[in-house]
Amino acid sequence: xxxxxxxxxxxxxxxxxxxxxxxxxxxxxxxxxxxxxxxxxxxxxxxxxxxxxxxxxxxxxxxxxxxxxxxxxxxxxxxxxxxxxxxxxxxxxxxxxxxxxxxxxxxxxxxxxxxxxxxxxxxxxxxxxxxxxxxxxxxxxxxxxxxxxxxxxxxxxxxxxxxxxxxxxxxxxxxxxxxxxxxxxxxxxxxxxxxxxxxxxxxxxxxxxxxxxxxxxxxxxxxxxxxxxxxxxxxxxxxxxxxxxxxxxxxxxxxxxxxxxxxxxxxxxxxxxxxxxxxxxxxxxxxxxxxxxxxxxxxxxxxxxxxxxxxxxxxxxxxxxxxxxxxxxxxxxxxxxxxxxxxxxxxxxxxxxxxxxxxxxxxxxxxxxxxxxxxxxxxxxxxxxxxxxxxxxxxxxxxxxxxxxxxxxxxxxxxxxxxxxxxxxxxxxxxxxxxxxxxxxxxxxxxxxxxxxxxxxxxxxxxxxxxxxxxxxxxxxxxxxxxxxxxxxxxxxxxxxxxxx
Numbered sequence: 498x499x500x501x502x503x504x505x506x507x508x509x510x511x512x513x514x515x516x517x518x519x520x521x522x523x524x525x526x527x528x529x530x531x532x533x534x535x536x537x538x539x540x541x542x543x544x545x546x547x548x549x550x551x552x553x554x555x556x557x558x559x560x561x562x563x564x565x566x567x568x569x570x571x572x573x574x575x576x577x578x579x580x581x582x583x584x585x586x587x588x589x590x591x592x593x594x595x596x597x598x599x600x601x602x603x604x605x606x607x608x609x610x611x612x613x614x615x616x617x618x619x620x621x622x623x624x625x626x627x628x629x630x631x632x633x634x635x636x637x638x639x640x641x642x643x644x645x646x647x648x649x650x651x652x653x654x655x656x657x658x659x660x661x662x663x664x665x666x667x668x669x670x671x672x673x674x675x676x677x678x679x680x681x682x683x684x685x686x687x688x689x690x691x692x693x694x695x696x697x698x699x700x701x702x703x704x705x706x707x708x709x710x711x712x713x714x715x716x717x718x719x720x721x722x723x724x725x726x727x728x729x730x731x732x733x734x735x736x737x738x739x740x741x742x743x744x745x746x747x748x749x750x751x752x753x754x755x756x757x758x759x760x761x762x763x764x765x766x767x768x769x770x771x772x773x774x775x776x777x778x779x780x781x782x783x784x785x786x787x788x789x790x791x792x793x794x795x796x797x798x799x800x801x802x803x804x805x806x807x808x809x810x811x812x813x814x815x816x817x818x819x820x821x822x823x824x825x826x827x828x829x830x831x832x833x834x835x836x837x838x839x840x841x842x843x844x845x846x847x848x849x850x851x852x853x854x855x856x857x858x859x860x861x862x863x864x865x866x867x868x869x870x871x872x873x874x875x876x877x878x879x880x881x882x883x884x885x886x887x888x889x890x891x892x893x894x895x896x897x898x899x900x901x902x903x904x905x906x907x908x909x910x911x912x913x914x915x916x917x918x919x920x921x922x923x924x925x926x927x928x929x930x931x932x933x934x935x936x937x938x939x940x941x942x943x944x945x946x947x948x949x950x951x952x953x954x955x956x957x958x959x960x961x962x963x964x965x966x967x968x969x970x971x972x973x974x975x976x977x978x979x980x981x982x983x984x985x986x987x988x989x990x991x992x993x994x995x996x997x998x
Contacts, residue, residue, distance in 0.1 A: 578623075
């Protein structure tokens with residue numbers, strides 16, 4: 498039993514997180530290597546060590562209670578957060594029950610889709626999410642050694658931009674993209690219909706984790722489909738979907754991001770034959786091709802994928818721009834804030850900045866000129882509102898507009914793809930930390946290079962497993978001088994501010 502001091506918050510903060518990261522990564526690296534060379538027996542032995550690892554257990558609890566986006570979302574037990582004392586208690590419970598874990602029911606949250614239908618987000622309790630995170634630590638390095646190089650969704654070290662670059666490489670003028678077609682594949686209710694058997698037979702894990710995953714799947718099933726589905730909302734669900742779909746990329750040259758997929762066809766390729774093979778592959782997993790949404794499209798007609806619109810122009814030049822639906826969703830968020838009467842121009846600028854920066858960063862390898870993508874009309878509207886709310890003080894309005902719409906440099910099709918089948922678990926920390934630095938621009942990128950790609954707080958390498966935060970040392974967020982900025986892990990940044998309270 499881990500000793501809990503009366504001051505649990507200080508005890509939690511003083512845990513050696515840097516050592517925990519290193520201890521867990523060392524084991525995961527060994528699992529990855531064992532599977533890579535075909536020694537699955539050794540891999541399962543190492544996975545058992547992770548299951549009981551003090552480092553892995555504490556990191557799993559911290560991940561779901563402090564770092565994950567849904568950390569304040571309650572499960573069926575109504576708990577939306579844990580005290581520091583409760584975090585220690587949960588760590589003890591995980592250590593004792595890691596191989597005999599029993600999942601509680603799931604809280605169901607209906608989410609409207611853009612086609613008018615509803616998908617159900619199924620949220621586990623915080624305790625169940627912590628166990629799933631521990632299971633993910635066990636499963637991920639093993640399966641990273643087996644995943645296809647052109648699978649990019651929900652994988653450490655890979656991103657949508659990698660998928661975007663693959664399409665550029667295959668559809669650019671150098672690759673005669675003008676003569677090609679694509680199959681825009683849509684899998685019917687993918688997460689809801691994957692058979693449990695197809696997941697379980699491909700799982701590389703010791704028996705205790707396998708049993709826990711089986712119970713996790715059963716907790717999220719639809720009463721009408723008791724042998725199918727992985728709950729959308731679980732920490733481990735995207736990984737399980739990747740495990741089930743792994744191998745579909747080998748049917749034909751393609752790019753996959755989770756269950757979104759595009760197959761690239763040369764003029765002589767037979768689309769019907771390819772679709773037949775795809776259907777056979779999916780049928781073995783209880784899945785079907787959506788006849789309504791799956792399309793064969795000429796590259797010159799253009800197609801949408803991952804929030805982008807891809808098109809080969811009549812002159813053979815490849816273009817990628819934000820899709821119409823993506824832009825509409827973004828514009829709606831901006832208009833809601835700009836037109837709100839609940840707060841003034843200064844607060845609006847603060848709320849707009851991360852949304853605009855995030856949108857521009859996501860599309861920074863697109864063609865972003867033109868009045869729509871440059872946000873000219875949206876900025877003009879915001880300026881008029883700001884000017885009115887600051888009582889026609891144009892200088893103040895202009896300063897707020899600059900804060901609300903931060904510039905992000907874009908370089909069309911210049912993203913550098915991840916090398917082949919490389920994985921962060923291969924132990925090449927130099928490659929991965931330097932690559933992670935390239936995901937950021939401006940002052941964050943400069944700070945990362947200055948710090949040799951290491952966290953200014955804990956000293957550990959800044960890899961892609963956690964977001965980088967740019968910390969203002971003097972607390973003044975208007976002071977952007979280089980010596981006032983430090984790149985840290987998001988969690989380290991949280992602790993910096995907690996220590997000042």
